[in-house]
Amino acid sequence: MMKKLNISIVSYTNTLPFRIGIETSTKFQRNAHITYDNPATCAKKVLNDEADIGLIPVGVLSQMDDYHIIGNYCIGAKGRVDTVKLYGKVPVEEMTSIVLDYQSGTSVKLIKYLTENYWHIAPEFLKGSHGFELRDIEGTRGGVVIGDRTFDLDKQFPFKYDLSEVWWQHTGLPFVFAVWVSKTPLSRDLENLFNHALEQGIDRINQIADEFQHIVPAGIDLDIYLTNRIDYKLDSDKRKAMGLFLDYLKSVPV
Numbered sequence: 161m162m163k164k165l166n167i168s169i170v171s172y173t174n175t176l177p178f179r180i181g182i183e184t185s186t187k188f189q190r191n192a193h194i195t196y197d198n199p200a201t202c203a204k205k206v207l208n209d210e211a212d213i214g215l216i217p218v219g220v221l222s223q224m225d226d227y228h229i230i231g232n233y234c235i236g237a238k239g240r241v242d243t244v245k246l247y248g249k250v251p252v253e254e255m256t257s258i259v260l261d262y263q264s265g266t267s268v269k270l271i272k273y274l275t276e277n278y279w280h281i282a283p284e285f286l287k288g289s290h291g292f293e294l295r296d297i298e299g300t301r302g303g304v305v306i307g308d309r310t311f312d313l314d315k316q317f318p319f320k321y322d323l324s325e326v327w328w329q330h331t332g333l334p335f336v337f338a339v340w341v342s343k344t345p346l347s348r349d350l351e352n353l354f355n356h357a358l359e360q361g362i363d364r365i366n367q368i369a370d371e372f373q374h375i376v377p378a379g380i381d382l383d384i385y386l387t388n389r390i391d392y393k394l395d396s397d398k399r400k401a402m403g404l405f406l407d408y409l410k411s412v413p414v
């Protein structure tokens with residue numbers, strides 16, 4: 161019998177196929193302890209050895225001495241993703257500061273890449289705290305928000321920028337927000353089993369979207385979100401994009 165595996169998974173709607181794949185796998189149902197966390201917490205748990213496997217932000221990998229990317233799936237997007245946005249009451253060119261989502265480890269670095277290399281502006285960056293998205297985006301202060309909290313924010317701000325779409329316009333590449341990582345390598349068998357569990361969920365996306373449509377606010381089409389916005393396959397273009405982003409993080413410690 162294998163030791164119980166601690167798995168930390170992002171609790172946002174975009175991980176539904178992963179969650180269902182793992183939760184319904186007979187192997188992991190019995191032999192895993194799953195926690196549902198925000199991305200920054202997933203990373204912290206893997207870094208502190210509180211989790212064996214985590215869905216962790218790519219932006220955090222540059223701070224890890226050793227890590228292993230598991231399987232062929234990720235949280236990525238080809239162009240617009242809808243749930244990672246810079247919001248503001250003024251256009252980005254007029255923003256003097258930007259509050260960063262405390263739940264993020266990737267988008268908070270992607271915004272630095274884009275302000276530097278795409279918009280050519282140098283705003284001050286501030287760390288957001290719980291509830292910042294409803295409180296702190298004011299005047300010339302913009303804010304980066306990720307995950308389900310964005311579902312209700314689009315109506316509230318006149319200016320919004322989809323960071324994955326802007327990355328796509330700038331590089332012509334998809335973007336990878338989070339990957340499955342372990343600090344110590346898994347056995348080939350275990351990695352295959354884990355990847356297979358994820359695949360079981362991915363193969364049922366349309367059915368899952370149907371079943372869970374009621375959990376997202378009216379106006380959000382879950383099937384479109386899970387099939388045309390989030391892109392789960394960690395293919396060669398996504399690996400290339402991830403390499404480019406990690407090289408940038410190495411060159412400018414952000």
Ligand SMILES: C=C(O[C@@H]1C=C(C(=O)O)C=C[C@H]1O)C(=O)O
Nearest residue numbers: 199217243264265266267307337
């Ligand atoms: C696409 C998304 O990507 C998320 C963004 C992350 C980050 O910025 O660190 C991490 C995990 C992803 O779930 C989203 O939250 O909607």
